[in-house]
Amino acid sequence: MVDAAPNTYKLDEYLKDMIQAVYGACSTATAHMKDDQKTVDKALDDCEEVLDMVMEGHVDEWVS
Amino acid sequence: MADERYDQKVELEDFDQQDPEYKDLLSRILTIQADCEIGGPHLYVEDMIGGAPGRTNQLVVARTAAEEIDHFRKMAFMAGQIGTDVSHVLKWSNEKRYVEAFRTHIRTWEDFAVFGFLVDRVGKFQLDEFLGCSYQPLDRAVRTMLPEEEGHIDFGTTTSAELAAKGGEQKERMQNSVNYWYAKSLDMFGNSNSWRSGRFRYWGIKRRSNEQAREEYMAEVNPLIEKAGLQVPDPNEGRLYF
Numbered sequence: 001m002v003d004a005a006p007n008t009y010k011l012d013e014y015l016k017d018m019i020q021a022v023y024g025a026c027s028t029a030t031a032h033m034k035d036d037q038k039t040v041d042k043a044l045d046d047c048e049e050v051l052d053m054v055m056e057g058h059v060d061e062w063v064s
Numbered sequence: 065m066a067d068e069r070y071d072q073k074v075e076l077e078d079f080d081q082q083d084p085e086y087k088d089l090l091s092r093i094l095t096i097q098a099d100c101e102i103g104g105p106h107l108y109v110e111d112m113i114g115g116a117p118g119r120t121n122q123l124v125v126a127r128t129a130a131e132e133i134d135h136f137r138k139m140a141f142m143a144g145q146i147g148t149d150v151s152h153v154l155k156w157s158n159e160k161r162y163v164e165a166f167r168t169h170i171r172t173w174e175d176f177a178v179f180g181f182l183v184d185r186v187g188k189f190q191l192d193e194f195l196g197c198s199y200q201p202l203d204r205a206v207r208t209m210l211p212e213e214e215g216h217i218d219f220g221t222t223t224s225a226e227l228a229a230k231g232g233e234q235k236e237r238m239q240n241s242v243n244y245w246y247a248k249s250l251d252m253f254g255n256s257n258s259w260r261s262g263r264f265r266y267w268g269i270k271r272r273s274n275e276q277a278r279e280e281y282m283a284e285v286n287p288l289i290e291k292a293g294l295q296v297p298d299p300n301e302g303r304l305y306f
Binding site: 048 | 076077079080105106109110113114119120122123126127129130133134136137140141143144145146147148149151152154155156
């Protein structure tokens with residue numbers, strides 16, 4: 001059996017968490033689109049923060 | 065002999081016993097695919113989460129980015145399982161991307177819409193290549209990714225048509241965007257005479273030649289461009305690969 005590359009499983013788990021965080025924020029925003037703009041704005045900020053973190057790609061920090 | 069094709073169904077536990085060329089090609093295609101998946105969010109997250117018109121569209125951008133990151137995750141995981149670390153492409157600058165279409169930035173809503181309309185459609189064609197492929201984990205993974213890619217394409221197609229229908233300067237901006245991304249999209253299929261394309265088919269990793277996939281793409285997308293009231297660009301204009 002071939003050896004997996006280092007951190008394959010840790011990176012996968014980390015990214016799963018990040019993706020779920022964005023999905024969760026999107027769901028919150030969608031649910032409040034008509035009645036609570038503050039919550040929508042906060043959820044959008046959360047999405048942006050998480051996505052920016054992924055884009056920065058500091059994998060060594062994520063898996064340490 | 066040209067139609068000869070590897071007909072084994074390869075699972076992860078069989079990978080080590082495969083021909084070195086098979087291993088090399090699979091590692092290569094997973095790396096490029098992972099790069100393309102993360103290349104999209106790198107194009108538009110910075111400017112479009114806040115720059116999309118209205119909160120609903122901003123949410124579409126965020127959710128689209130999360131789905132593309134999830135596609136990256138799946139490709140990176142499969143690559144990692146066979147010993148290929150692709151995590152470095154996460155933070156690559158856009159200029160380093162394997163595919164020319166991702167070496168820029170998306171700063172307008174028109175470009176975001178047309179990117180979904182034209183480039184995500186190429187992404188669907190590329191994932192489609194792996195349906196029924198010899199590497200079973202890849203075959204299974206693309207079946208979960210394709211419906212999401214269809215969603216991105218539908219949004220891009222509908223939004224592009226709506227923007228073009230406004231006419232005047234808006235329509236002109238849409239035509240310019242289509243002209244730019246159409247050439248990039250056609251180039252994404254690679255050279256028609258690619259030697260490697262034949263080897264991918266021999267090993268059952270891909271189904272179609274670059275030329276065949278590009279022709280099928282044009283047959284699908286050209287009528288949609290015309291239906292949106294826009295002109296199909298000259299397929300030779302602005303191209304790098306034929």
